[in-house]
Amino acid sequence: MKQLSVAVLFLLGLGSCFGDYYETQENLLNELFHKYNGNIKPAHKVNVTLSMYMRAFFEVNLIKGYMDSQVTFRQKWNDERLAYSNSAQFSDIEFLTISPGYFKKMWTPDTFFMNEIESHVFENLAPNFYIRIYPNGDVMYSRRLKLKTTCMPMWNQDNNMVKCPIMVASYGYQTKDIEYLWDVDKPLSTNKEGTFITNFEPQMDMFKTTTQTIETSTGVYNAAQAQFVFKHVINPKMYCNA
Known part of the structure; x- marks a missing residue:
């Protein structure tokens, strides 16, 4: 008993x-x-911090001018309307993971890939993304994507190198509204087991990230770029007689 x-x-x-x-x-x-009103951005100017994890490189095709890759793309910004650090009853919550229903209510940057040819969003079992809200109002938005992006059509024949960037910007917000920054500690990381290209070798020590200002007929925009460098190699197996 x-x-x-x-x-x-x-x-x-x-x-x-x-x-x-x-x-x-x-x-x-x-x-x-x-x-909360997701139609209004959280501040007069929003700083969006970027980081990327290159999960795989599938193809570099200079004839058609593209790079095929899979990437986890992360954006982080602060929305003080979502801060809860001053509420004692929520002090034990390290971060709050948002469901797709609440995600639709939130303001998010209108980031797009400037040199995208096509893309695929993974939704097997469940949409492959998450939104986390931290006590100070920081928001982390992470999504897994398959990207086909344009490559420079010519390579440097002196060293057999080719450069393939991934470029992002805000579609509608100008520099005075959104500024892109790369994460200070780890802006770009790569899966060293994720290269499936036969005729190009990634030169990971030459990968780099930059930001720039772009002026168009509709205004001045801030953009960010991750640049990937590949060395053209001849695969002996392709030319061996059977």
Whole structure:
């Protein structure tokens, strides 16, 4: 009988913990989004910090002028309307992961790939992205993509090198509205086991990130670029007689 009583008390306590968890999460979502307007950007000027993880390089085709790759693309910015560090009841929440339903309510940068030919968003089992909100209002947006982007059509014949960039910018916001920055600690990382190209070798020590200002007929825009360098090689296996 004593063992049964202990088991019942344990189950009741466990149920209370789960109840507290659900209630806390629900209260935080309600507090953050009750009067939130995702049509308005969080500040007069928003700094968007970028980082990229190159999961795989599939092809570099100079005849058709493209690079085929898979990438995890991350953007981080601050939205003080979503800060909850001053609320004691939420002090135990390290970060809040947002569901797709709430994601649609949020303001996000209108970032696009300037030299994209085509792209694919992974949604097998579930959409391959997440949004995390941190106590100070920082927002992390991460998404897995397959990209086909334009490459420079000619390579440097002196060293057999070719450069293939991935370029991003805001589609509608000008420099006074959005500025792109690369993450200071780790702007670009690469899966060293993720190269499936037969005739080009990635020169990872030559990969780099930059930002620039672009002026068009509609205004001045801020842009960011990750540049990838490949060395053209001849694969002996392609020319061996059977």
